Amino acid sequence: MKMSHLHFMGIGGQGISAVAQMAQVTGQQVSGCDQQASATVHALRQVGIAVQEGHSPEHLADVDTLVISPAIPALDPHNAELLAAHERGIQVMTWQELLGGLLRDKCVLSVSGVHGKGTTTAMLSLALVDARLDPTCEIGAVVPRFGTNYRIGKSQYFVNEADEFNHNFWHYHPRLAIVTSIEFEHPEFFASYDAFLSAFEHFIRGMDMERVWPIAPTLIINQDIPGCLDLLNRLTDWPGQIIAYTVDLPAHSHVTKTATQVSNISYQAYFEAYDVQLEGETSFRVRLHGNDLLGEKRVHLQLPGLYNVQNALAAFAAAYTLGVDGQTIAGALESFTGNRRRFEIRYQGPLHIEGQQLDVMLVDDYAHHPTAIAATLEAARQRYPGRRLLAVYQPHMYSRTLAFFEQFVHAFNEADVAIIADIFPARERDTGVIHARDLVARMALEAHFLPDSGGRVFYGGSVQATEKVLRRELHTGDLVIIMGAGDIYTLTEQLLQARERNEI
Numbered sequence: 001m002k003m004s005h006l007h008f009m010g011i012g013g014q015g016i017s018a019v020a021q022m023a024q025v026t027g028q029q030v031s032g033c034d035q036q037a038s039a040t041v042h043a044l045r046q047v048g049i050a051v052q053e054g055h056s057p058e059h060l061a062d063v064d065t066l067v068i069s070p071a072i073p074a075l076d077p078h079n080a081e082l083l084a085a086h087e088r089g090i091q092v093m094t095w096q097e098l099l100g101g102l103l104r105d106k107c108v109l110s111v112s113g114v115h116g117k118g119t120t121t122a123m124l125s126l127a128l129v130d131a132r133l134d135p136t137c138e139i140g141a142v143v144p145r146f147g148t149n150y151r152i153g154k155s156q157y158f159v160n161e162a163d164e165f166n167h168n169f170w171h172y173h174p175r176l177a178i179v180t181s182i183e184f185e186h187p188e189f190f191a192s193y194d195a196f197l198s199a200f201e202h203f204i205r206g207m208d209m210e211r212v213w214p215i216a217p218t219l220i221i222n223q224d225i226p227g228c229l230d231l232l233n234r235l236t237d238w239p240g241q242i243i244a245y246t247v248d249l250p251a252h253s254h255v256t257k258t259a260t261q262v263s264n265i266s267y268q269a270y271f272e273a274y275d276v277q278l279e280g281e282t283s284f285r286v287r288l289h290g291n292d293l294l295g296e297k298r299v300h301l302q303l304p305g306l307y308n309v310q311n312a313l314a315a316f317a318a319a320y321t322l323g324v325d326g327q328t329i330a331g332a333l334e335s336f337t338g339n340r341r342r343f344e345i346r347y348q349g350p351l352h353i354e355g356q357q358l359d360v361m362l363v364d365d366y367a368h369h370p371t372a373i374a375a376t377l378e379a380a381r382q383r384y385p386g387r388r389l390l391a392v393y394q395p396h397m398y399s400r401t402l403a404f405f406e407q408f409v410h411a412f413n414e415a416d417v418a419i420i421a422d423i424f425p426a427r428e429r430d431t432g433v434i435h436a437r438d439l440v441a442r443m444a445l446e447a448h449f450l451p452d453s454g455g456r457v458f459y460g461g462s463v464q465a466t467e468k469v470l471r472r473e474l475h476t477g478d479l480v481i482i483m484g485a486g487d488i489y490t491l492t493e494q495l496l497q498a499r500e501r502n503e504i
Contacts, residue, residue: 005062008032008095009081010069011051012040014140015163016095018150019067022102022138024049025152033059033081039489043148057084065091067098070166071427099138099160100171106136106158107213109318110172112203113180113222114164115372116311119303120180121161122339123315127332128157131324135159141339141366156213157322164199165189175208176218176321178314182227185369187403188428197227201234209240216241220317222310232265241268243321245313247284247306248274271317273309278382284309286316286326293326303338305379307372341366343376343481346492351474358476361387364492368396368485370407377414380481387479391415392460392470392491394484395423395436402434409439412457413448419469421460424486436460467491 008020011032017040024030024047033052034041041051052059057080060066066085073082085092111121118140125137126145135157139149162169162177165186182200190196209217217240222228224246232242244267273284275298282301286293299316301308312333319329338344347362361384367376373393380389391412395401401408401423412418420440423430440459448455458473460466470480470491482492 005029005031005064006067006098007059007063007065008067009055009059010034010072011044011049012036012038013069013071014040014149015138015161016067016069017044018138018140018148019095019099019102020044020049021047021148022136022150022152023098031059031063038487039493043142055079055081057081060085060088060090063090065093065098067093067095070094070096070168094166094168094171096163096166096168096171100173103158103160103172107156107215108172108174108208109135109157109159109176109178109322110162110169110174111160111178111180111314112162112164112169112200113178114183114185114227114369115375116180116307116314117161117163117178118339118366119308119342120178120311120314121159123312123333123336124178124318125151125159126336127315127319127324127329128159128322129153130332131319131328133157133322133324139339141341143339144337145335162203164196164203167199167202169203170199170206172203173206173208175211175213176215176220176318177204177207178220178318179204179228179231180222180311180314181225182231183225183371184403186400188397188399197230197234200231204231204235204238207240215322218243218321220245220314220321222246222314224310236265243267243269243271243317245271245310245317246273247276247309247313248272249276249306269317269321271313271320273313276306276309278304278306278309278379279385280383282308282383284313286313286330288320293320294330297327297330299330300334302334302336303343304383305343305375307375307379308343341489343379347496351495353471353474356476358474358478360474360476361479362492362495363479363481364489365481365483366485367483368400370404370411373408373411373483374414376481376483377412380479381414384479387477388416388475389414390417390419390470390473390478390480392419392421392466392480392482392488394421394463394466394486394488395439396485397426398423398428398430398434401436401439405434405439405442409442409446412443413446413455416455417473418443418449418455418457419460419466419473420457421466421484421488422462424484424488426486463488463491464494467494
């Protein structure tokens with residue numbers, strides 16, 4: 001492949017931006033474009049990558065390879081820049097295909113799953129860095145210790161986040177794969193749950209089984225998720241080693257955890273988080289086949305929630321399987337403050353609103369699937385039990401909102417106040433079938449949000465209008481979680497910028 005000048009279309013996405021920066025660091029000429037400026041675009045410009053706004057055939061001058069986000073043809077298959085590249089004979093590939101090529105000579109460690117893959121990828125990456133294994137890493141969010149969403153290492157190990165949309169993870173052939181969770185997602189692409197599950201099976205069966213590496217072909221999987229067990233039941237003839245992990249919660253726990261189902265798979269290893277504490281702190285101990293791995297030591301996470309215990313345990317199991325000692329892994333997990341926009345505490349302290357000084361906490365989170373929303377709110381309630389909880393959510397894509405409508409209705413039951421902004425279209429167009437108002441109207445009929453129940457739900461409208469609703473509803477002591485995969489994060493930015501100008 002001739003790749004002297006790579007032009008990345010849709011470069012503002014987290015995954016594609018990481019690969020673009022990696023290409024630049026390794027000596028390629030890199031440019032890009034996106035529909036609009038964003039925090040990611042600004043960061044790319046700061047490291048010297050020329051990024052233009054909008055799409056145009058004029059961007060293709062002297063370009064050897066056009067690297068695209070799969071969202072581009074999904075949204076507009078007749079995109080003028082993409083069509084021009086084909087007409088001029090310019091090589092076109094997705095960024096996942098490009099990354100797959102970069103992985104060919106590496107011992108690849110891929111993290112997949114509907115929820116938690118970004119956090120787990122970062123945790124595993126940090127554990128390997130602290131163990132001086134010097135991995136190259138590609139993560140779908142900025143890792144604070146790296147300052148970016150990638151890391152260039154010199155060893156044989158390459159850790160990456162493997163996304164199932166568009167069968168993107170089929171371009172990777174890992175030696176070790178983690179599956180954090182499986183449930184139906186991306187209804188705009190997958191026709192059914194069976195098709196979704198088949199994509200994961202294809203991914204596992206496509207793992208690197210032949211080459212010589214320090215570890216055998218290994219699948220590490222969350223035994224507490226029914227979808228993961230559905231996958232295992234399709235892999236009874238798979239020749240690699242299977243390692244399970246599970247969280248052992250006390251019988252009196254009020255935490256939501258899916259009941260473990262029985263599978264006919266025999267595990268080569270069985271990691272367990274036990275003596276779990278979620279109220280006011282997030283901590284646990286680790287055992288392997290019933291034997292404590294850390295003595296009396298507890299692992300204390302800075303991130304809240306059962307789901308982050310699961311993420312940490314997955315990373316622990318993978319690093320331990322690679323030969324990293326338990327104390328080093330625990331230290332890396334404890335020092336991890338979270339990826340950008342994953343329960344990221346953006347501000348805590350006084351805000352001046354409507355002439356009042358209110359002590360509030362602002363948290364930014366990427367959650368956009370109803371399961372992730374419910375888990376995030378549950379985690380916040382456990383970690384900060386004394387605070388009133390406000391959930392500000394921007395639905396992501398019309399197809400997802402419609403397909404999971406009933407789940408969204410119940411996803412906010414831990415919130416005292418829910419504010420629902422307009423749907424962020426992403427790679428879709430509005431056909432008028434579903435609107436954020438429909439979700440608000442349906443939620444208002446639920447017992448939790450009835451007038452006498454104490455819970456309240458509001459329609460926010462645009463991001464700017466949603467900010468006004470939030471300001472109106474804020475009380476001192478509130479914990480505000482601003483959630484979504486679109487541009488809802490700009491609401492947090494607006495609040496913080498206004499604070500700096502002493503406007504609120």
